[in-house]
Amino acid sequence: MTSMDLTKVLDKAWADKPLADVLGAPVAALKGVSDRDGELLKEAFGVETVADLADLKYVRWAQALAALAAVK
Structure with missing residues (x-):
């Protein structure tokens, strides 16, 4: 497993x-x-936490599209 520098x-x-x-x-x-930005995310999508943002379907869709585009 790769480690991540969380300070970044x-x-x-x-x-x-x-x-x-x-x-x-x-x-x-x-x-x-x-x-x-957090207030706007809450207003627009009901996102309040980091977990909410990670679970947001639009974020997952965008990640999936980016992953598909990377496969050539």
Whole structure:
């Protein structure tokens, strides 16, 4: 299994937290996602946590499309 440097994807306050805590964290725990972005995601899609964002069907669809495009 490949390790991931969580400091590259999480704000400093969340980088040393257990993954279970990160999944329950607000989406603003992700580096580059502001509190306002989190509010807009909640308003538009009901996304409140990192886990909610990961489970969002539009995110999964976009990931699937990108994976299909990568297979040539």
